[in-house]
Amino acid sequence: EVQLVESGGGLVRPGGSLRLSCAASGFSLSTYSMNWVRQAPGKGLEWVSSISSDSSYIHYAASLKGRFTISRDNAKNSLYLQMNSLRAEDTAVYYCARVSYKLLGAFDIWGQGTMVTVSS
Amino acid sequence: EVMLTQSPGTLSLSPGERATLSCRASQSVSSSFLAWYQQKPGQAPRLLIYGASSRATGIPDRFSGSGSGTDFTLTIRRLESEDFAVYYCQQYGSSPQTFGQGSKVEIK
Numbered sequence: 001e002v003q004l005v006e007s008g009g010g011l012v013r014p015g016g017s018l019r020l021s022c023a024a025s026g027f028s029l030s031t032y033s034m035n036w037v038r039q040a041p042g043k044g045l046e047w048v049s050s051i052s053s054d055s056s057y058i059h060y061a062a063s064l065k066g067r068f069t070i071s072r073d074n075a076k077n078s079l080y081l082q083m084n085s086l087r088a089e090d091t092a093v094y095y096c097a098r099v100s101y102k103l104l105g106a107f108d109i110w111g112q113g114t115m116v117t118v119s120s
Numbered sequence: 121e122v123m124l125t126q127s128p129g130t131l132s133l134s135p136g137e138r139a140t141l142s143c144r145a146s147q148s149v150s151s152s153f154l155a156w157y158q159q160k161p162g163q164a165p166r167l168l169i170y171g172a173s174s175r176a177t178g179i180p181d182r183f184s185g186s187g188s189g190t191d192f193t194l195t196i197r198r199l200e201s202e203d204f205a206v207y208y209c210q211q212y213g214s215s216p217q218t219f220g221q222g223s224k225v226e227i228k
Binding site: 037044110 | 174219
């Protein structure tokens with residue numbers, strides 16, 4: 001079964017750090033660009049970051065101001081999001097999502113999400 | 121940044137009725153790079169439509185997408201109970217890629 005499973009979320013104090021992971025199964029991550037998308041409680045979807053299959057192209061939402069770093073380890077079939085200097089407004093469910101070039105770049109596979117809560 | 125504005129915010133309909141959801145872009149979006157997603161409470165989004173009008177695998181034909189330029193529409197021909205959810209449009213042709221704020225289809 002093709003799936004993505006996120007982990008690493010939790011409760012962290014403002015200014016703290018977390019590293020999210022996204023494990024792929026049923027397909028080889030190495031041939032796909034990947035994204036992180038977040039959703040604050042009761043709010044809509046917000047794109048966070050994207051990374052190409054070979055890590056040569058990386059993009060971030062301007063609102064992150066350099067605090068987050070996306071990376072991947074194709075040998076481990078995994079995607080990561082290092083989050084530093086966390087703020088209350090980073091509280092959200094974080095999803096990883098696969099880009100399908102066959103479907104013109106739409107996000108065809110999503111993980112179930114991992115909750116990040118930033119609070120003192 | 122391309123802003124996507126969805127309307128209406130909430131649509132109250134009965135099963136069997138037709139739902140028409142709008143997604144308006146602040147600047148022209150290539151039709152190839154406009155998608156629609158469905159999200160139910162506690163679940164991840166699910167891809168419904170890509171390329172503005174193509175259904176993703178397994179999506180029933182009561183769902184259809186149309187539009188070009190700055191105006192796009194998702195139509196659900198006859199609502200079934202499992203269609204009551206929130207719907208998001210997304211453009212990924214311009215960086216940064218952006219989502220609309222969502223339209224909720226609720227049972228009347």
